[in-house]
Amino acid sequence: MNSEPVITIENLDHYFGSGQLRKQVLFNINLEINAGEIVIMTGPSGSGKTTLLTLVGGLRSAQSGSLLILGQELCNASSGKLTQARRNNGYIFQAHNLHGSLTAIQNVRMGLEVQGKMSPQEMLTRSQQMLEAVGLGNRLHYYPDNLSGGQKQRVAIARALVNQPKIVLADEPTAALDKQSGRDVVELMQKLAKEQNCTILLVTHDNRILDIADRIVYMEDGHLVSVGERGQKVGV
Amino acid sequence: MFQQIQRRTPLGWLQLSHNKNRLLVALAGIAFADVLIFMQLGFQNALYDSNTRLNRTFLGDIILISPQSRNMQNLATFSRRRLLQAADVPGVKSAEGVYIGTITWKNPQTRSKTTVQAIGFNPEQPALDIPEVNSQLDKIKLPDTFVFDRTARGEYQQVFQQIDAGKAVTTEVDKRTITIGGLFKLGASFGADGTLISSDENFLRLFPRRQAGSISLGLVNIQPGYDAQQVAASLKAYLKSEDVKVLTRAEYIKMEEDYWKTESPIGFIFGLGVSMGFIVGVIIVYQVLSTDVNAHIKEYATFKAMGYGNSYLLGVVFEEAIILASLGFIPGFIVPLGLYQLAANATNLPIYMTAVRAILVLLLTFIMCAISGTIATQKLQSADPADMF
Numbered sequence: 001m002n003s004e005p006v007i008t009i010e011n012l013d014h015y016f017g018s019g020q021l022r023k024q025v026l027f028n029i030n031l032e033i034n035a036g037e038i039v040i041m042t043g044p045s046g047s048g049k050t051t052l053l054t055l056v057g058g059l060r061s062a063q064s065g066s067l068l069i070l071g072q073e074l075c076n077a078s079s080g081k082l083t084q085a086r087r088n089n090g091y092i093f094q095a096h097n098l099h100g101s102l103t104a105i106q107n108v109r110m111g112l113e114v115q116g117k118m119s120p121q122e123m124l125t126r127s128q129q130m131l132e133a134v135g136l137g138n139r140l141h142y143y144p145d146n147l148s149g150g151q152k153q154r155v156a157i158a159r160a161l162v163n164q165p166k167i168v169l170a171d172e173p174t175a176a177l178d179k180q181s182g183r184d185v186v187e188l189m190q191k192l193a194k195e196q197n198c199t200i201l202l203v204t205h206d207n208r209i210l211d212i213a214d215r216i217v218y219m220e221d222g223h224l225v226s227v228g229e230r231g232q233k234v235g236v
Numbered sequence: 237m238f239q240q241i242q243r244r245t246p247l248g249w250l251q252l253s254h255n256k257n258r259l260l261v262a263l264a265g266i267a268f269a270d271v272l273i274f275m276q277l278g279f280q281n282a283l284y285d286s287n288t289r290l291n292r293t294f295l296g297d298i299i300l301i302s303p304q305s306r307n308m309q310n311l312a313t314f315s316r317r318r319l320l321q322a323a324d325v326p327g328v329k330s331a332e333g334v335y336i337g338t339i340t341w342k343n344p345q346t347r348s349k350t351t352v353q354a355i356g357f358n359p360e361q362p363a364l365d366i367p368e369v370n371s372q373l374d375k376i377k378l379p380d381t382f383v384f385d386r387t388a389r390g391e392y393q394q395v396f397q398q399i400d401a402g403k404a405v406t407t408e409v410d411k412r413t414i415t416i417g418g419l420f421k422l423g424a425s426f427g428a429d430g431t432l433i434s435s436d437e438n439f440l441r442l443f444p445r446r447q448a449g450s451i452s453l454g455l456v457n458i459q460p461g462y463d464a465q466q467v468a469a470s471l472k473a474y475l476k477s478e479d480v481k482v483l484t485r486a487e488y489i490k491m492e493e494d495y496w497k498t499e500s501p502i503g504f505i506f507g508l509g510v511s512m513g514f515i516v517g518v519i520i521v522y523q524v525l526s527t528d529v530n531a532h533i534k535e536y537a538t539f540k541a542m543g544y545g546n547s548y549l550l551g552v553v554f555e556e557a558i559i560l561a562s563l564g565f566i567p568g569f570i571v572p573l574g575l576y577q578l579a580a581n582a583t584n585l586p587i588y589m590t591a592v593r594a595i596l597v598l599l600l601t602f603i604m605c606a607i608s609g610t611i612a613t614q615k616l617q618s619a620d621p622a623d624m625f
Contacts, residue, residue, distance in 0.1 A: 059541055059622040080545075086621075087543030097538040099247075101254035106245060113245060114543045120243045143254075159542075 007033040012065035043219035058085035090160030092170035096152040098144040111159040130158040150181030170202040248555030262524040269517030270568025276509035282585040286425040296455030299488040307495040309427040313450035327462035333451035344407040353428040356439020368420035375417040386419040388430030521608035541621035557609035
């Protein structure tokens with residue numbers, strides 16, 4: 001495994017609101033994630049997991065401390081730089097968030113189009129291969145409305161991974177799925193991530209999927225409480 | 237640039253075409269706004285056209301009128317001597333006088349009193365570019381015999397039938413009996429419902445108080461090889477007297493049109509109508525686009541999270557606006573063609589489509605959709621990718 005860090009967080013604080021209502025939500029976060037690692041972040045609601053995830057993904061601008069993603073400092077970055085940084089990541093949301101007016105293959109293609117590198121023909125071929133890899137080769141031209149919840153989430157995974165991102169960020173990807181579909185989805189993520197050697201940071205409450213992680217981090221009240229290796233009990 | 241467009245997913249079109257009902261409603265709304273605008277512009281133009289139609293039929297390269305004359309229904313007279321003077325100017329071939337006035341006659345069919353316009357001229361020399369009048373010059377030489385406009389506004393169908401059957405129809409003007417000996421085709425205008433044409437002698441019999449020496453218009457024809465502008469300039473210099481104004485044909489038509497544009501409420505009323513249609517269009521397109529943006533706000537936020545910039549999403553909304561404008565214009569152009577025909581038949585006004593107007597309305601449609609798109613895109617700012625997790 002390649003051990004050079006792709007995500008380096010040092011002394012990260014984050015606040016919501018301003019003036020009297022200013023409230024600190026993240027306290028002195030320090031975390032290093034290496035390339036190819038699968039890290040699961042867990043903890044109670046409101047502990048700041050999702051905020052940390054949005055900061056890493058460049059969806060919010062970090063305020064103080066240091067946040068190095070793929071060698072780029074995202075703390076106090078301009079919105080243009082954040083938009084650029086987002087293109088290096090793949091996102092998987094709790095809801096699938098597929099575009100209802102686009103077919104499965106068109107949705108996946110949107111993940112390639114944002115890169116602005118490939119020809120239309122290449123994009124279609126890549127998208128089709130990706131959908132085949134998630135087992136939806138026979139559903140290429142279905143609209144999301146005509147797919148099941150698990151199938152939609154698999155299209156969303158295909159969209160997130162189609163441009164071979166270095167980092168995949170996922171927020172409760174199994175929350176809306178039944179046990180079997182949820183299991184299939186995370187195993188698919190794990191398999192594809194290993195093939196492409198990408199790093200996964202996954203937020204979840206779902207205890208059934210903790211075993212796929214190389215490392216589990218636990219957050220509470222804005223603090224990173226403990227960092228455990230796979231198989232270890234996570235102390236509270 | 238072209239390659240950029242080619243590789244882009246046509247998201248705006250896919251969004252619009254995915255919801256067929258909403259698309260149809262939007263197109264109907266734009267078409268409705270376009271029809272409103274087309275009808276207003278059509279009527280406005282018809283009124284200007286119909287009011288200058290008579291001016292355009294006079295056969296004269298240069299027109300002499302009284303400086304007090306303001307429009308065809310309100311012509312002051314000037315001395316016939318100016319015509320004789322004009323004949324001295326080099327380049328002038330002929331100068332003829334025309335008498336124009338408004339009279340109240342008894343409609344031969346209903347026997348009720350109606351106002352019509354009467355025109356009299358020397359029947360030896362055609363003064364009007366109306367073939368049916370010029371072929372009936374012998375008829376109007378007969379005493380108290382007139383020809384009448386077949387497209388006059390009012391109830392004249394039986395009169396026309398009788399005349400077409402070869403029978404002469406008589407009626408009264410101020411206790412004087414006149415005969416309608418034939419028909420011609422000119423068209424009703426805003427100012428006059430119908431027009432009677434005859435010789436100068438017959439005209440003066442209807443207007444006992446008018447003198448033969450006081451004419452309403454002077455039609456000056458120039459010799460070949462002379463320039464109307466130059467002859468008009470030398471006429472102006474020659475006829476220094478203050479009781480006559482020298483106009484080229486184009487200036488004369490423009491004077492009439494300017495009168496109706498500035499002195500009548502036509503321009504204002506129809507201008508208001510056009511802006512109403514335009515505003516209706518803006519509101520409809522805005523409704524459609526903002527509903528669409530609202531419906532896709534989550535998807536847009538997702539695209540932002542994937543690294544698409546705001547400009548990409550703005551492009552999607554404007555793509556939708558342009559598609560709506562282009563598609564909505566098609567029915568918005570075709571429907572008025574039929575309505576123009578319908579209105580032209582019902583009113584005898586010259587209502588027809590012109591290329592300039594079609595282009596104008598197409599441009600207005602694009603501006604309309606662009607304005608709506610600009611307002612609708614303000615909602616895009618609220619698509620915050622951080623809300624997606």
